[in-house]
Amino acid sequence: VVSRDVVIEIDDETITAVTIGAAPPSDARRLGGLVIPGLANVHSHAFHRALRGRTEAGSGDFWSWREQMYATAATLDPDSYHRLARATYAEMTLAGITTVGEFHYLHHRPDGSPYEDPNVMSDALVAAAGDAGMRITLIDTCYLRGGPDGRPLEGTQRRFGDGSAERWAARASRLRDAPHLRRAAGIHSVRAVDPASMETVAAWAAEHDAPLHVHVSEQPQENADCLAATGRTPTLLLADHGVLGERTTAVHATHMDDDDIAAMGGSRTTVCLCPTTERSLADGVGPAGHLRRAGSPLCVGSDSHAMIDLFEEARAVELNERLVTGRRGVHRPEHLLEAMTSQGMAALGWTAGRIAVGSRADLVAIDLDSPRLAGAHPDDLAAHAVFAATASDVTDVIIDGRSIVEDRKHLLVGDVGAALAASMEETA
Ligand SMILES: [Zn+2]
Numbered sequence: 285v286v287s288r289d290v291v292i293e294i295d296d297e298t299i300t301a302v303t304i305g306a307a308p309p310s311d312a313r314r315l316g317g318l319v320i321p322g323l324a325n326v327h328s329h330a331f332h333r334a335l336r337g338r339t340e341a342g343s344g345d346f347w348s349w350r351e352q353m354y355a356t357a358a359t360l361d362p363d364s365y366h367r368l369a370r371a372t373y374a375e376m377t378l379a380g381i382t383t384v385g386e387f388h389y390l391h392h393r394p395d396g397s398p399y400e401d402p403n404v405m406s407d408a409l410v411a412a413a414g415d416a417g418m419r420i421t422l423i424d425t426c427y428l429r430g431g432p433d434g435r436p437l438e439g440t441q442r443r444f445g446d447g448s449a450e451r452w453a454a455r456a457s458r459l460r461d462a463p464h465l466r467r468a469a470g471i472h473s474v475r476a477v478d479p480a481s482m483e484t485v486a487a488w489a490a491e492h493d494a495p496l497h498v499h500v501s502e503q504p505q506e507n508a509d510c511l512a513a514t515g516r517t518p519t520l521l522l523a524d525h526g527v528l529g530e531r532t533t534a535v536h537a538t539h540m541d542d543d544d545i546a547a548m549g550g551s552r553t554t555v556c557l558c559p560t561t562e563r564s565l566a567d568g569v570g571p572a573g574h575l576r577r578a579g580s581p582l583c584v585g586s587d588s589h590a591m592i593d594l595f596e597e598a599r600a601v602e603l604n605e606r607l608v609t610g611r612r613g614v615h616r617p618e619h620l621l622e623a624m625t626s627q628g629m630a631a632l633g634w635t636a637g638r639i640a641v642g643s644r645a646d647l648v649a650i651d652l653d654s655p656r657l658a659g660a661h662p663d664d665l666a667a668h669a670v671f672a673a674t675a676s677d678v679t680d681v682i683i684d685g686r687s688i689v690e691d692r693k694h695l696l697v698g699d700v701g702a703a704l705a706a707s708m709e710e711t712a
Contacts, residue, residue, distance in 0.1 A: 286665045294645040297684035315649040321637045322382030322646025323594045324628025326556045327535050327585025330369040334711040346565045354440035362404045369412035371703035379675035380648035382683045385632045389425040389444040396442030402455050417688035417696045421632035423497045424456040425470030426485045432513035449481035453488045466633040468495040474510045474518040482525045495633045502536040519544035528553045533631045538570040549578020554631045558587035559600035569604045573614035583628035593675040598624045617667040645685040651677045
């Protein structure tokens with residue numbers, strides 16, 4: 285529902301009252317345009333930001349892209365990763381994103397040995413989010429092997445591994461707390477984690493009441509390798525080992541058969557779609573409409589950061605489906621807005637993403653006078669915003685009651701473009 289003249293009262297970081305049509309108090313701050321809840325970027329690999337543009341020329345597939353991605357991963361240390369993530373997260377906040385889910389597996393030194401402080405890379409990401417003024421769900425990701433045949437980690441992959449799920453759990457449990465941090469568990473994929481270890485990670489998530497995220501069926505090869513090794517699809521293997529369920533988010537879920545969709549939806553597992561990445565990497569188009577109707581809440585992520593624009597992610601969920609099915613309106617604009625906001629926040633473990641009492645006080649103002657949105661009909665504002673707004677139409681962002689972006693300026697980081705450029709120079 286879109287309303288005019290809404291007064292939103294906040295106490296510290298939480299919304300305490302929402303009144304429509306009331307006169308604002310004299311000390312109120314006025315937000316113009318269309319104001320929506322804060323956006324949740326449910327799936328991020330911050331270091332992939334350094335690959336933007338550098339992997340788009342030339343040919344290849346997901347696997348050749350992955351070699352380029354590993355080369356970038358090899359260059360980072362805690363300080364350079366902090367600077368890169370800070371700039372990347374600042375780009376996110378300018379785009380209206382108030383919470384990021386960082387799917388983090390770049391844990392150790394290039395030779396695989398732990399840093400003196402084994403969580404120093406995680407701490408760099410948590411600090412970077414704080415510097416950018418946003419919340420972070422640090423999805424500490426277990427990554428143990430090079431493939432479902434059990435081959436060991438090689439080359440850059442050695443940075444990702446803890447050796448065993450028990451050692452992963454011990455390290456993840458020691459992550460220092462922070463007010464803007466939620467801890468979560470990640471299973472990199474059925475490629476990278478064996479079934480017994482999956483159960484250990486899922487048990488850790490249950491014990492810590494933490495979200496659990498996992499990459500699922502991004503590529504046909506992943507399905508074929510999993511079937512060859514286990515006789516099960518990735519989704520059904522995860523179901524067999526207690527990984528699916530309401531605390532779990534499956535990322536991508538692109539190559540799914542009917543049984544996979546029924547298992548995903550029936551367990552109320554959330555599905556995170558990353559359409560700008562999935563198209564950049566030639567992954568395919570997932571069955572988002574079938575998954576939603578089967579019972580899976582949907583959310584979105586910018587994943588590889590080929591671009592950072594959740595409006596584009598959300599509308600691509602519907603527009604890709606139109607191309608595949610020949611039908612329009614599988615996902616209504618309000619479904620797409622929920623995917624960008626409340627359902628994404630829930631997947632990251634936050635009570636946020638609504639302009640409602642009890643929700644975190646995150647507000648994003650969108651410029652209705654921009655060339656893309658000017659002249660929008662009052663009855664169609666939400667649809668117009670979802671289908672035509674871009675990240676650059678975001679003018680003001682409030683996170684936990686604190687003004688982070690005003691008039692398209694980042695109040696904490698300042699010149700975000702310069703911060704990104706400096707960081708790219710370091711990782712080139
Ligand atoms: Zn990913």
